Amino acid sequence: MEKDAALMEKIISFAKRKGFIYPGSEIYGGMAGMYDFGPYGVELLNNLKKEWWKEYVQRRDNYVGLDSAMFKDPRVWEASGHTGGFSDPLSECRKCNTRIRVDKELGKIGVTADEKMSESDLNALFDEHKAKIKCPKCGAHDFTPVRAFNLLVKTNMGDFTGTNEEPVYLPGEACQGIYLNFKNVVDTTRVKVPFGIVQIGKAFRNEISPRNFLFRTRELEQADTQFFVKPHENKEAYDRIKEERWAWYLKMGIREENLKWKQHENLVFYAKDAWDIEYNFPSYGFDELEGIHDRTDYDLTQHMKHSGTDLNYTDPFTGEKYIPWILETSVGLGRMFLAFISDAYTEDELNGEPRTVLKLSRELAPIKVAVFPLLKNKPELVAKAREVFSMLKEEMMCEWDDNGNIGKRYRRQDEIGTPACVTIDFETLEDNTVTVRDRDTGEQKRVAIADLMAALK
Numbered sequence: 001m002e003k004d005a006a007l008m009e010k011i012i013s014f015a016k017r018k019g020f021i022y023p024g025s026e027i028y029g030g031m032a033g034m035y036d037f038g039p040y041g042v043e044l045l046n047n048l049k050k051e052w053w054k055e056y057v058q059r060r061d062n063y064v065g066l067d068s069a070m071f072k073d074p075r076v077w078e079a080s081g082h083t084g085g086f087s088d089p090l091s092e093c094r095k096c097n098t099r100i101r102v103d104k105e106l107g108k109i110g111v112t113a114d115e116k117m118s119e120s121d122l123n124a125l126f127d128e129h130k131a132k133i134k135c136p137k138c139g140a141h142d143f144t145p146v147r148a149f150n151l152l153v154k155t156n157m158g159d160f161t162g163t164n165e166e167p168v169y170l171p172g173e174a175c176q177g178i179y180l181n182f183k184n185v186v187d188t189t190r191v192k193v194p195f196g197i198v199q200i201g202k203a204f205r206n207e208i209s210p211r212n213f214l215f216r217t218r219e220l221e222q223a224d225t226q227f228f229v230k231p232h233e234n235k236e237a238y239d240r241i242k243e244e245r246w247a248w249y250l251k252m253g254i255r256e257e258n259l260k261w262k263q264h265e266n267l268v269f270y271a272k273d274a275w276d277i278e279y280n281f282p283s284y285g286f287d288e289l290e291g292i293h294d295r296t297d298y299d300l301t302q303h304m305k306h307s308g309t310d311l312n313y314t315d316p317f318t319g320e321k322y323i324p325w326i327l328e329t330s331v332g333l334g335r336m337f338l339a340f341i342s343d344a345y346t347e348d349e350l351n352g353e354p355r356t357v358l359k360l361s362r363e364l365a366p367i368k369v370a371v372f373p374l375l376k377n378k379p380e381l382v383a384k385a386r387e388v389f390s391m392l393k394e395e396m397m398c399e400w401d402d403n404g405n406i407g408k409r410y411r412r413q414d415e416i417g418t419p420a421c422v423t424i425d426f427e428t429l430e431d432n433t434v435t436v437r438d439r440d441t442g443e444q445k446r447v448a449i450a451d452l453m454a455a456l457k
């Protein structure tokens with residue numbers, strides 16, 4: 001894959017031009033770390049969510065879904081450790097006031113800053129290497145001392161005094177709702193340990209430097225699975241979960257050479273193991289796509305302590321009581337979207353002509369089929385095409401296009417990843433067959449309208 005800055009720029013402008021991603025609040029000049037999903041973007045995003053959800057809630061009988069409220073009792077974030085420890089090390093350029101995230105800048109020059117480091121040790125490490133770190137904006141090497149910057153976003157929800165002394169936070173991560181409802185799910189459904197709860201939910205982080213398009217944003221959406229196991233019965237399930245997440249990306253069409261495993265060197269104190277699936281992002285290379293964490297009983301124990309509610313699980317067969325351990329997978333849908341669109345973005349030649357084509361799997365493609373009347377000024381062709389279009393629309397996302405020559409219409413659909421185009425021509429009026437053209441090969445074949453739905457599926 002092209003690794004120069006140009007490829008990322010190309011994908012950003014392509015995503016905007018084709019209605020996938022728009023910069024947030026653009027008419028006001030844009031807002032850092034915010035993006036809006038356009039008409040094709042929201043289809044791709046929804047398809048990613050749908051496929052991910054299907055993988056767990058539909059295909060497996062030991063996973064259930066959940067959708068918890070974004071606003072939560074502020075004590076939740078104390079229990080989870082977010083009000084105290086959910087911070088990134090911040091420093092500011094003394095020349096132009098640009099803020100940098102110190103651990104990431106150190107990482108770029110090959111120096112690892114341990115998450116557990118005290119502020120003074122981190123400052124010492126930063127001082128040692130400062131000369132090699134440049135301000136990304138003005139190039140200076142003159143920075144303020146490092147301080148921990150908390151990423152939680154506060155709101156004034158329910159604050160009628162105007163003092164905001166007890167702020168309610170936006171979620172720093174989506175998974176907390178799962179822990180809060182562990183007992184509810186056990187009490188009201190037929191799940192038994194080992195089982196999983198999954199959720200897709202929004203999270204907000206006051207990221208110091210949102211960057212790399214959808215990779216690091218301040219508003220994000222996370223798809224989480226939390227799998228509850230008996231204490232110490234984590235290893236086998238963890239290995240299985242890792243394998244399954246890797247296989248899911250391949251099944252959905254990501255090229256294996258663009259994925260890599262990375263084990264965390266510095267584990268948080270409660271974790272047993274942590275791995276990231278990294279993706280080879282355009283222009284900046286391999287970086288975290290999804291985290292897979294073996295979290296022991298930390299989450300439920302913390303919520304039990306802070307809420308005073310017993311979160312022990314009672315084994316229905318043995319009567320044994322314990323706090324289950326949790327195996328988590330967590331992926332940002334923006335990062336996932338960026339990985340899929342980057343992987344699918346292809347510039348190739350078809351019949352000697354250059355084209356851009358988004359080689360998304362059929363499940364993920366925003367539009368499944370486009371319908372074209374050969375000529376828009378022939379009412380009988382248009383009427384027949386409308387008939388076919390109406391039939392298909394009931395079953396799948398379709399697009400109508402009667403504008404320009406057929407070649408141009410094919411190119412437009414190739415760019416947004418539509419796997420098939422159907423053309424209604426004069427032959428259709430005689431024998432009720434249509435031309436179906438394949439996105440990847442450009443091959444065309446005649447298919448009877450009666451068989452069209454099955455052929456497309």
Ligand code: ATP
Nearest residue numbers: 207215216217220288289290291330331332334335
């Ligand atoms: P990083 O080290 O990159 O800040 P993290 O390790 O804090 O990320 P987690 O808290 O484990 O990330 O979040 C789980 C997943 O959520 C990540 O793997 C990533 O896909 C996604 N994610 C986290 N922060 C962001 C963000 N600011 N923008 C987009 N996606 C994010």
